[in-house]
Amino acid sequence: MSLHTQYIATYRSRFDTLNGLLSKAEAHEKGDDLLKARLAEDMHPLSTQVRFVTNIPGEALARLGIREFASSDAEIASLAEAKAMVAERSAMLDAITATDLPEPETPVEFSIGDGAFNFALTADEYFREFSLPNFYFHLSIAYAILRKEGLEIGKADFIPHMARYFKAPAAV
Numbered sequence: 001m002s003l004h005t006q007y008i009a010t011y012r013s014r015f016d017t018l019n020g021l022l023s024k025a026e027a028h029e030k031g032d033d034l035l036k037a038r039l040a041e042d043m044h045p046l047s048t049q050v051r052f053v054t055n056i057p058g059e060a061l062a063r064l065g066i067r068e069f070a071s072s073d074a075e076i077a078s079l080a081e082a083k084a085m086v087a088e089r090s091a092m093l094d095a096i097t098a099t100d101l102p103e104p105e106t107p108v109e110f111s112i113g114d115g116a117f118n119f120a121l122t123a124d125e126y127f128r129e130f131s132l133p134n135f136y137f138h139l140s141i142a143y144a145i146l147r148k149e150g151l152e153i154g155k156a157d158f159i160p161h162m163a164r165y166f167k168a169p170a171a172v
Helices: 003-027 031-036 046-063 079-094 123-148 160-165
Strands: 107-112 117-122
Touching: 003 031, 003 046, 003 079, 003 123, 003 160, 031 046, 031 079, 046 079, 046 123, 107 123, 117 123
Parallel strands: none
Antiparallel strands: 107 117
């Protein structure tokens, strides 16, 4: 299976999930104030969780040398702005083809924490062990914040992509 099928398609599909959650947030009585909500006091607010989710795939593309990407560090001021960011990053992923990605065994080296932590992995390991887990972490925290703040959302809102695979039960 190609890196594109395993990872780029996953990021893209989960951006649809995030967009759906943000649409429900827009309809909620708290509206844009939800962006300030936190799961716990020592955690980032929803606006930062959304920013992290939308930055992670671009950071992966940059680390793999596929395209230049500058992570956004600006706080998101409105849910409309958050949805626009999701749309922009979705378009970025839509432009990536399987041939743009390196072979899974291509070496990837990177540092985090101002060089405090250095890593050497393959492209496949980078996506699987670092990028995708971080992506899901921040997406899950965004979901949890919205749920904590009273949005009527459930698992179906987190995995709406599964609806296309639904098969009606056999008639008895």
